[in-house]
Amino acid sequence: MELKSLRRYKNERDFRIYDEVIRLTDKPVIAVATHIHWDHIGGHRFFPDFYAHGAELNWLNGEFPLTMEQIKGMVVDRCDLPEGYDVSRYEFFQGNPTRVLKDNDVIDIGDRLVQIVHTPGHSPGHMCFWEKERGYLFTGDLVYKHTLFAFFPSTDPEAYLNSLKRVSALPVKHVFPAHHTLDIQPEILGRMRDAFRQLKAEDKLHHGTGTFDYGDWAVWL
Numbered sequence: 001m002e003l004k005s006l007r008r009y010k011n012e013r014d015f016r017i018y019d020e021v022i023r024l025t026d027k028p029v030i031a032v033a034t035h036i037h038w039d040h041i042g043g044h045r046f047f048p049d050f051y052a053h054g055a056e057l058n059w060l061n062g063e064f065p066l067t068m069e070q071i072k073g074m075v076v077d078r079c080d081l082p083e084g085y086d087v088s089r090y091e092f093f094q095g096n097p098t099r100v101l102k103d104n105d106v107i108d109i110g111d112r113l114v115q116i117v118h119t120p121g122h123s124p125g126h127m128c129f130w131e132k133e134r135g136y137l138f139t140g141d142l143v144y145k146h147t148l149f150a151f152f153p154s155t156d157p158e159a160y161l162n163s164l165k166r167v168s169a170l171p172v173k174h175v176f177p178a179h180h181t182l183d184i185q186p187e188i189l190g191r192m193r194d195a196f197r198q199l200k201a202e203d204k205l206h207h208g209t210g211t212f213d214y215g216d217w218a219v220w221l
């Protein structure tokens with residue numbers, strides 16, 4: 001995660017995303033994460049109004065497939081944590097969403113409509129958010145530069161390919177990923193789709209086949 005700008009903060013209480021969000025608007029706020037992973041829902045407890053995809057409700061109710069110790073290990077290993085962050089205080093959010101989302105649902109936020117595109121692969125209930133009017137695609141962890149994760153037992157490489165086929169068919173003008181750089185162009189969607197297709201053709205699109213590097217991105221299967 002790109003949290004370098006938050007490094008000045010000394011403890012979790014000082015960098016609640018909620019505090020930043022309410023500074024931006026006086027309108028009601030709904031939190032919608034692309035998926036229920038430790039690095040995306042850390043601030044959910046501050047948003048009583050949050051939505052989630054139906055396929056990951058069990059992950060919000062005691063059935064996440066990793067232990068708390070494994071999750072804390074991931075937080076330490078994979079996140080660029082602010083100085084002084086105390087991982088022992090990390091809690092994996094649990095709760096019931098105020099709305100359960102499914103494919104093609106639309107979230108109307110007033111002058112903008114956001115369509116849910118169910119894109120399983122990275123996780124079973126992963127969603128991309130599609131703003132047709134602007135050509136904005138928020139890709140979460142499905143698409144970003146650097147290494148895509150498709151090796152966890154809860155990932156599904158075949159579903160990943162189908163999700164890439166779907167998002168690469170959209171008339172995307174801007175890709176907004178959840179991790180790494182925002183210097184990413186829509187053409188990467190087609191390149192990722194083609195690479196996954198090729199892996200499938202070579203019978204490598206399944207867990208345990210290794211990491212495949214394509215220059216500005218890679219996939220770990």
Ligand SMILES: [Zn+2]
Nearest residue numbers: 035037122141
């Ligand atoms: Zn994730």
Ligand SMILES: [Zn+2]
Nearest residue numbers: 037039141178
């Ligand atoms: Zn993530």
